Amino acid sequence: GNSVTQMEGPVTLSEEAFLTINCTYTATGYPSLFWYVQYPGEGLQLLLKATKADDKGSNKGFEATYRKETTSFHLEKGSVQVSDSAVYFCALMKNQGGKLIFGQGTELSVKP
Amino acid sequence: GAVVSQHPSRVICKSGTSVKIECRSLDFQATTMFWYRQFPKKSLMLMATSNEGSKATYEQGVEKDKFLINHASLTLSTLTVTSAHPEDSSFYICSGRELSSYNEQFFGPGTRLTVL
Numbered sequence: 001g002n003s004v005t006q007m008e009g010p011v012t013l014s015e016e017a018f019l020t021i022n023c024t025y026t027a028t029g030y031p032s033l034f035w036y037v038q039y040p041g042e043g044l045q046l047l048l049k050a051t052k053a054d055d056k057g058s059n060k061g062f063e064a065t066y067r068k069e070t071t072s073f074h075l076e077k078g079s080v081q082v083s084d085s086a087v088y089f090c091a092l093m094k095n096q097g098g099k100l101i102f103g104q105g106t107e108l109s110v111k112p
Numbered sequence: 113g114a115v116v117s118q119h120p121s122r123v124i125c126k127s128g129t130s131v132k133i134e135c136r137s138l139d140f141q142a143t144t145m146f147w148y149r150q151f152p153k154k155s156l157m158l159m160a161t162s163n164e165g166s167k168a169t170y171e172q173g174v175e176k177d178k179f180l181i182n183h184a185s186l187t188l189s190t191l192t193v194t195s196a197h198p199e200d201s202s203f204y205i206c207s208g209r210e211l212s213s214y215n216e217q218f219f220g221p222g223t224r225l226t227v228l
Contacts (some may be wrong), residue, residue: 045205
């Protein structure tokens with residue numbers, strides 16, 4: 001079946017460090033891929049998405065590239081800030097308007 | 113982005129009672145709403161999908177008589193946990209999707225349910 005696997009957290013970084021959160025997926029065909037972020041006390045927000053192979057989603061300095069050959073959608077940011085501390089969820093959607101399938105979430109803590 | 117609210121944000125109830133959680137889309141019409149359950153350190157698990165004016169579609173393993181979902185208007189869906197037990201304690205999250213944004217769901221902040 002369809003599934004998403006993320007790296008275990010929590011991830012603790014110093015401010016301005018480079019961030020990578022790994023995400024791999026299992027699905028047939030070409031799902032759409034998403035990263036959501038959940039700040040403390042708030043709902044999930046869409047961070048970025050990619051709908052086809054080799055697409056790069058980007059937003060707020062975060063990037064992720066849809067890699068069909070490695071079934072991956074790793075999240076990266078060159079220089080994290082304390083305000084990036086949150087839980088990050090990778091997700092896939094198999095069909096347009098279909099249900100989202102989430103990874104287990106990765107908690108990021110950025111220290112000053 | 114579009115805003116979804118949930119009420120209450122946290123609730124504590126006694127075993128055997130029923131609890132209703134409201135999910136409202138504040139600035140858009142949610143033709144479809146989704147209800148998720150999230151356990152500690154775990155992913156969000158989709159419980160059911162509801163389209164306005166229709167019966168909800170439940171995921172495999174989710175008891176529809178225990179988790180009653182009503183989506184009577186384009187801005188309100190409710191989840192009622194009937195005869196709650198301690199194992200129903202969890203974080204419940206709703207999301208809404210409008211007809212024009214087929215790929216994007218807007219999430220509420222969640223409701224923490226504790227059953228004693």
